[in-house]
Amino acid sequence: MVVNQADKPKEYWRWTEYNWFDPSRDWRKAKIISGGVDVGSVSTQAVIMLDGELYAYSNMRTGSDSPDSAIKAMKWAMENTGMKMEDLTYTVGTGYGRVNVPFANKTVTEIACHARGANYMYGSTVRTVLDMGGQDCKAIRCDEKGKVVSFLMNDKCAAGTGRGMEVFANLLAVSIEEVGEMSLQVEKEPPPVSSTCVVFAKTEATGLLRAGWPKERVLAAYCSAMAHRVVSLLERNGVERDFAITGGIAKNIGVVSRIEKELNLKALKPRYDTQIAGALGAALFAKALVEKGKG
Amino acid sequence: MITAGVDVGNKYTKVVVMKDGQVLSKYMVLSGFDQQQAAEEAYTRALAEAGVAREEVRCVLATGAGKGAVTFANDTITEVGADAKGAVFLFPSGRTIIDVGAEEGRAIKCDEKGRIVDFAINEKCAAGAGSFTEAMARALEVPLEEMGPLALQSSKVIPMNAQCAVFAESEVVSLIHSRVTKEDISKAVHDAIASRIISMARRVGVEKDLVMTGGVGRNVGFVKALGEGLEMAVLVPGEPEYVSALGAALAAAERAAG
Secondary structure (H helix, E strand, C coil), rough: CCHHHHHHCCCCCCCCCCCCCCCCCHHCCCCCCCEEEEEECCCEEEEEEECCCEEEEEECCCCCCHHHHHHHHHHHHCHHHHHHCHHHEEEHHHHHHHHHHHCCEEEEHHHHHHHHHHHHCCCCCCCCCEECCCEEEEEEEEEECEEEEEEEEEEEHHHHHHHHHHHHHHHHCCCCCCCHHHHHHCCCCCCCCCCHHHHHHHHHHHHHHHCCHEEEHHHHHHHHHHCCCCCHHHHHHHHCCCEECCHHHHHHHHHHHHHHHCCCCCCCCCCHHHHHHHHHHHHHHHHHHHHHCCC | CCCEEECCCCCCCEEEECCEEEEEEEEEEEECCCCHHHHHHHHHHHHHCCCCHHHEEEEEEEEECCCCCCCCCCCCCCHHHHHHHHHHHHHHCCCEEEEECCCCCEEEECCCHHHHHHHHCCCCCCCHHHHHHHHHHHHCCCCCCCHHHEEEEECCCCCCCCCCHHHHHHHHHHHHHHCCCCHHHHHHHHHHHHHHHHHHHHHHCCCCEEEECCCHCCCHHHHHHHHHHHHEEECCCCHHHHHHHHHHHHHHHHHHHC
16 A cells, blocks of 8 residues: 555654764874763764864664664764774763663763763853753753752653653644744743643643634743743752753753743853763763773 | 532533432533633533523532633632532542542542541642543553553553653553553553552541542543552542532532521
């Protein structure tokens, strides 16, 4: 039977997977080639650093098999570089599925890795990191070296996580990558929907759509609910300048701008893919571990 | 004396019309988007079924999440108040009432007159309400009404890691992929939601007899999980979803009698 492509449900939650490497550098000249793999519940990233400088990375969706996802991500990061798995000097695994990185020499918690990665990505002035991941959300305070001072985490509830946003992208049939921009196309900010439960927020949103609200307005109501939710987590842990957001939702301007507004504090502008913070931190730990071993 | 109780829930609106302690009629409609309209429709239908004219009704009390939308009500009564009154009317020995609706779960401790001693409510999270089972039924591709009977066919204990309904949906999908049967998954779902309701009930303190009300009372899988978890018999009325509306109608009679 031939299935008509148009009949297949569109996967609005799906975001672009990609890999990158710096062709101007030669990895064969590097002393330490450190790897970091962050196996999250929704996405997996692999990072390769040459003597502590970012060289290559990949960002993809986690498959049903974690070890397989970890290997795939690392091989994809190496694509077109000529590098092989055995060329990695040392690799650290992190994230929810960190125990499932078969080629990792060691594992480090994702909290430590995110703080360390944010320190590299945003500079040593970062004191507060908000990591908005696929199935959890973390408020982290760190010092000038990227060491964790304190943290709070929500991994029990989808409100304030990427999964929650995926549910809304599907509900409204808007690509997850367009949700943020679209939510800003409202004249006046609507009251937020439930900030405590995605299921209830979805029911509310369905009612609002039926009442004739345009998608933009419903998305605005959800983005502000999500912002409100994570701001309360941030405030309980304490917020100190400078402030940076990592993870997938950091790419959603609708949520980011509303967090900034509620906190009355601007987040630092990202210079790298915000989703690689954990893997980047892991690669930095890998390099430090090699140096410690040698020293 | 004729009175009525209107319970505007998150999912369904229920009306009970009573005369001198006897139920004359009941009616239920989907709350939908316009709760005011839903209340009006359910009330009109219930009155028609009872053969009662509007002006014959001495007092109408509204309850439920949308009680403010009942423009024709004389007053409102809290959901826990209506719950306890209705439950103790049906089961005079009831001292603990567990009410699980579509988007709310409540545990109420009351005295022999149905007066509230203590209570706890979850209205913030779908994991402790009927919506949870609904979401899992979708993931399992099983009609909601079949979830309970399916669970009864399993005696396996499979703990669910996810608390959140959104995360649990993914967990159910991975359980299906690892070839766990629908019966076992359905039981795991009911065990999970029952354990959350039980921990809420324990905060209030659970005393005999235990009465279960609300639409989820129709779910045999949940009732079994609740009874096993609390090691207690669970009394369930024939139409558990009407208990709050019944309680509101009873309270309306007390108020009208002054």
